[in-house]
Amino acid sequence: MSGASYSSSACTLPGLMPNGHQKSSSEKRCHFQMPLHYPKYRKTDYETMPEWKVDSLLSEYGLPVIGDVNQKRKFAMGAFLWPSQHE
Incomplete structure (x- = not known):
């Protein structure tokens, strides 16, 4: 799986980047967000x-x-x- 990238639905709000800088409304910045609980199945x-x-x-x-x-x-x-x- 190396080299593969996956996106999730966790995206920043339109017009704001995580560091507080502005971005255009046409840009969409998404990132992977680990769910709170790691699955505990056998x-x-x-x-x-x-x-x-x-x-x-x-x-x-x-x-x-x-x-x-x-x-x-x-x-x-x-x-x-x-x-x-x-x-």
């Missing part, structure tokens, strides 16, 4: 999680929601489980 939770829930989780973190349900589950496990939890 491997077995991901393996049985319904597709809509996997989609929602990945979207919440600004991660891609592509592939079939098994690919999404595998991606979520790789993103959110520590290596020792993959066993």
Whole structure:
């Protein structure tokens, strides 16, 4: 996933930049914003999680929601489980 960039819906207000400088109204500055709570699911939770829930989780973190349900589950496990939890 190196070199990939993802955007989320966290954007600055029109006309204001984070440092207080003005910008034109046609510019839109977006950035990734980490949700407050890191998901605390086990491997077995991901393996049985319904597709809509996997989609929602990945979207919440600004991660891609592509592939079939098994690919999404595998991606979520790789993103959110520590290596020792993959066993």
